[in-house]
Amino acid sequence: MSGDLRRPGIGAVVADPANLLTLGGLVLAICGTAFAAIGRVELAVAMTLLAVLCDWWDGRVARATAGRAQLTREFGGQLDSLADLVSGGINPAMVLLAAGGFAPQYWPGALAVAVAGAVRLAYFNVVGLDVSGRYRGLPIVHNTPAIALVVLATPLLGSALPVVLYAVVVCCAVLHVSSLSVPKITGWGVYVFTAFCVVAAPMLIVLDGGGPW
Template identity: 35%
Template structure:
């Protein structure tokens, strides 16, 4: 099985899963900003593995199938599990936060199952991709100092409830262009740096 990880695209996907594991450890340690920063790297790996796959010559069908399954599993972790656990921890395990986290995981699994079956249609996704979750968390945590303490958690939870509903909706979202990939890369680099900076200064 390990030979499949020698494929460049699968190696990038596996690196993203590794980052997801580190992000989960950061959540368990209560370092939410750091977890989101690392989650951005997982998201970036997910955006890049498809590009690498297209540029890898003579890629076998069995390698591609393993890569597709590996990519889907990685998407569930960084796109649904990590944001859900961050929400649960942010809500101190209260019923509303726990219920929302479970809803996010279930919706994420359903969305990815649908995508695995249907894929892109005419260059469009059906439903908002899970790759929007971690960047939205990053924006919230970067702007957290400007939020009144009593409004931050409710705002985050309401936003993620609405976003989760959009994941399983029929809304059509265009696939990222080459320019958008550059924007995603720049956003991930800058945002993760800012969040890590927040983590260091909050000690």
Template identity: 30%
Template sequence: MISFIGYYNYTVILTYISLFCSIAGMLFTVNGWYKMAVLCLALSGLCDMFDGKIARRKTDRTDDEKCFGIQIDSLCDMVCFGAFPILLAYSLGMRGPIGIVILAWYGMNGVVRLGYFNVCETKRQEETEEVRKYYSGLPITSIAVVLPLVFVLHTVLRNHFAVALHVAMFVVGTLFVTNIQVKKPRNSTLAVLVGVVALAILKIFHVF
């Protein structure tokens, strides 16, 4: 009987789907299908919004399952909201020296943030079962909201689109490691964010 390492229960299924979407998005990007790539980024972000809520519904998770969940979430986040946006932004115009430096800055800060989160979250879960109320710094998943909104403006910004892209990636990347308290969004706020990104995606595909 063949066995597999890892955990494959419903607590991590959305994390795996998110990763699948992002890998597909990277393949769309290298083939120049940017609209599909942005859609994949948005879908990946949508999955990430709810994976934690689903995981917490399983009250009998072992310590190993909890630890695995923390690690696999951060590993997937680095691919989905670190490497994927870097590739997409580079393909959309951040190819000069300044753009490359900004993208490297973005990626480095993403790694620092996720590593710091892993340490703090593991320690926090050992001390309490209470759900976090605040994030330290901007969550790396926020790029799944920011980048589609910037992309939808490319027809309006035209020659200034590249500038907006540079600014967005630099600011978001910097906020990853800035020691600010960001209140964890409520369900109503998440619903608004989903609605805004959905409208952006519909605009990108010229639905309206």
């Protein structure tokens, strides 16, 4: 009992700067999924890009925060995984469905990326990085930038957008559960990815062109 009393409460672990950033990303990812549900594909992807940006930086904020309790770190890891499932698994599924007008033929691809994303996260939570410090299988955080590139090309793709998006989403799903060895992006790669999100998100909002609601 006394050991339990010494543990940080829920409020304390949530108030941690890195965990607050993760929660912010989760909120953005949920908003993105909601926009996809009403057919606002560009806005959905823009919100999710910002959510993924939070995911990329919460770990760096965590490492820069001195004196984090073990429970706070473990809580952050679990919260991060749940947020990733929304932004990298459920959201791409909803974006694909929305782009395809929620037609029946788009459901297999949507279910595939959501389920493969969940499997990929569960595997990583147990196994972690391999001995060379690389990921086994494509991390689901890569889904949103790939989808964003396709959606940004909407003016060029026109009516082919759903088909191209379907192909990209299915490829991501397959790569999630593959044995592909993927290096962890560090150094300048982080800043390149950050710049892409910062530039692409406003472009997608402009492309949406329908106002916030």
